[in-house]
Amino acid sequence: MSSGPNPTAGALRHVLGHLLTPLLMCLGMGLAYLGAFHAPEPHDLRVDIVGSGPTTQVLAQTLQDKAAGGLDVRTVPDRATAAAALTRQDSYGAYIPGDHPELLVASASSDTSAMAVEKVFTRVAAGQDAPLKVTDLAPTASGDPTGQGVFFLLVAVSIGAYASVAVIGAAGAALPMRVRALLAAGTSLAVSLIGTLFAGPVFHLVDHGLAGVWALSWLYAAGILLIGIGLHTYLRRWTTLGVMVLFVMLNFTSSGGIYRPELQPGFFGSLHAFWNGAGLVEGIRGHVYFDGHGLGGNVLVLALWFLAGVLLVTLAGRTEARRTALTAARTATAPVHGQPERKKAAEVAHGDTTEEKGEEAEEEMEEEMEEAVAV
Numbered sequence: 001m002s003s004g005p006n007p008t009a010g011a012l013r014h015v016l017g018h019l020l021t022p023l024l025m026c027l028g029m030g031l032a033y034l035g036a037f038h039a040p041e042p043h044d045l046r047v048d049i050v051g052s053g054p055t056t057q058v059l060a061q062t063l064q065d066k067a068a069g070g071l072d073v074r075t076v077p078d079r080a081t082a083a084a085a086l087t088r089q090d091s092y093g094a095y096i097p098g099d100h101p102e103l104l105v106a107s108a109s110s111d112t113s114a115m116a117v118e119k120v121f122t123r124v125a126a127g128q129d130a131p132l133k134v135t136d137l138a139p140t141a142s143g144d145p146t147g148q149g150v151f152f153l154l155v156a157v158s159i160g161a162y163a164s165v166a167v168i169g170a171a172g173a174a175l176p177m178r179v180r181a182l183l184a185a186g187t188s189l190a191v192s193l194i195g196t197l198f199a200g201p202v203f204h205l206v207d208h209g210l211a212g213v214w215a216l217s218w219l220y221a222a223g224i225l226l227i228g229i230g231l232h233t234y235l236r237r238w239t240t241l242g243v244m245v246l247f248v249m250l251n252f253t254s255s256g257g258i259y260r261p262e263l264q265p266g267f268f269g270s271l272h273a274f275w276n277g278a279g280l281v282e283g284i285r286g287h288v289y290f291d292g293h294g295l296g297g298n299v300l301v302l303a304l305w306f307l308a309g310v311l312l313v314t315l316a317g318r319t320e321a322r323r324t325a326l327t328a329a330r331t332a333t334a335p336v337h338g339q340p341e342r343k344k345a346a347e348v349a350h351g352d353t354t355e356e357k358g359e360e361a362e363e364e365m366e367e368e369m370e371e372a373v374a375v
Contacts, residue, residue, distance in 0.1 A: 021241055028249045036253035040263040042070040042116050048082045048094040049075050059097060063124070071120070079104075086137050088293055089286075092262070093117030101125045106138035108289035110260040111147035138289050143204030150206075150284050151257025153199050153217075154277055158251065160191035161221040162243040165228030169239055173232075177317035184225035184313075192218035212287040219302040220280045226309025233316035251277035276305040 049060045056075055064073040074091075076082045082094030086106040092113045094104040103121045105114040118134055125132035140147045164187045172180050196214040199205045206213060224247050232239045254264075254271035255278045261269030272278045283298030 021238075024241060025244060028245060032249035032253050036264055036268045037258060040112065040116075040259045042067075042113075042263055043266075044072045045070060045113065045116065045262040046072045046074070046085075046091045047117055047120070048085060048091050049073060050077075050079055050082050050094055050096040051075065052077050056097065059124075063120070067120075083137055087290055089290060092260075093121065095121045095124065097128075099130065100133065101128065101130050102133045102135060104135050104137055106289075107136050107147055108138040108140045108285060110256065111140070112258065112263060113260050116263065140289070141204060141207040144206070148257060149199075149203065150281050151252075151255060153195055153205060153284075154255055154257055154280055155252065156198060157191055157195040157217050157221050157280075158224065158247050158277070160194065161188060161224035162228055162247050164191070165225060165232065165243055166240055168225070169229050169232030177229075177313060177320060180229050181226065181313050184229055185222060188218055188222035188225050191221045195221075206284070206288045209288045213284055216280055216283045216287070216299070216302065219299070219306055220276055223276055223302060223305035223309045226306065226313050230309060230312030230316040233319055247277070251275055254278055255281045257281045274301055274304075276302055279305070 047063075049056050049063070052075065060073045060075050063071060067073070076085065076094070079094075079096060082091070082096075082104055085091040086094060086104055086109075089106070089109050092105070092109065096102040096104070101121075101124075103118060103125075105117060107114040114136070118132075122132050140149075143149065164184075168180050168183050168187065172183060175183075192214055195217045196210055199213050200210045224243070227246070228239060228243045231242050235242050250271060254261075254268045254275045256272055257277075261272045264272075279298045279301035283295055283302065286292060286294040286298060
């Protein structure tokens with residue numbers, strides 16, 4: 001006698017099939033975060049020595065040689081020139097030698113870079129038996145003493161955006177693409193407003209320029225949502241993994257929110273030049289702390305990601321329209337060949353009824369949203 005299907009075996013196959021996604025997430029997160037953050041070391045970190053005499057030149061060359069590629073040491077003629085380079089984020093520290101040595105930094109650019117520079121020049125001053133005075137030309141707001149609050153704002157806005165992709169893409173799959181795009185615009189507005197409230201009135205991560213913080217956050221969140229919704233047409237239940245790779249694994253690690261590119265491996269440093277998370281972090285820093293320096297380039301980065309999302313949604317809408325037209329054409333020609341009867345018989349024989357298909361689609365949608373929320 002033949003036995004019926006084993007429900008335990010079927011459930012086991014179902015679980016094993018869906019374990020692939022979290023295992024890939026674990027692999028990707030480990031490679032990305034540990035690869036980017038596990039051993040920060042300076043490379044070509046620009047610092048200045050203030051002065052123009054032979055002693056200054058010797059000090060600069062000595063530091064350059066000892067750093068073995070870790071520092072890019074240059075000389076500048078005076079304090080004002082050094083300060084201007086710091087406020088343009090061309091340099092991350094400026095040492096003024098003398099009986100009372102002073103180090104200029106701009107911690108709002110990157111607190112970890114400022115700490116790395118301070119460590120170097122504390123040793124230099126100690127070699128001259130003089131205490132080092134550290135002057136911060138661009139301190140962060142009172143609510144963000146480490147300067148990393150902008151990074152965690154990035155995390156909050158990112159999670160709100162990419163978690164919403166699963167809801168709009170899966171639960172709203174039956175809606176026309178233009179309606180999903182409008183939902184994405186509305187959701188990104190809500191996410192950006194929440195982020196702005198966190199940055200300002202709630203946690204005081206910034207003390208001015210909230211309108212700019214909101215605009216940058218909206219452009220960033222809208223780009224993520226549009227790209228995610230467009231990808232959902234092609235990736236379906238793999239969309240969560242796809243947006244995680246784009247907007248978590250590669251995004252957070254290359255944003256410069258914890259370590260700037262000068263303290264990271266080259267791969268993540270290269271992503272920093274054009275990834276959207278770096279555009280948001282550096283855009284907010286430039287807008288709030290550096291009088292808008294570099295803001296235009298970072299807005300351009302965010303705008304290009306947004307336009308990529310618009311393009312992807314447009315292509316996805318056309319793809320879905322072609323699929324719908326193809327399905328309609330097949331349905332229209334099916335009676336000529338007597339296919340409805342055969343299809344119905346096959347569905348009955350295999351238990352593949354419309355109700356069961358609906359249940360499977362609903363289950364897939366719930367699994368996709370659970371994966372997104374779990375992340």
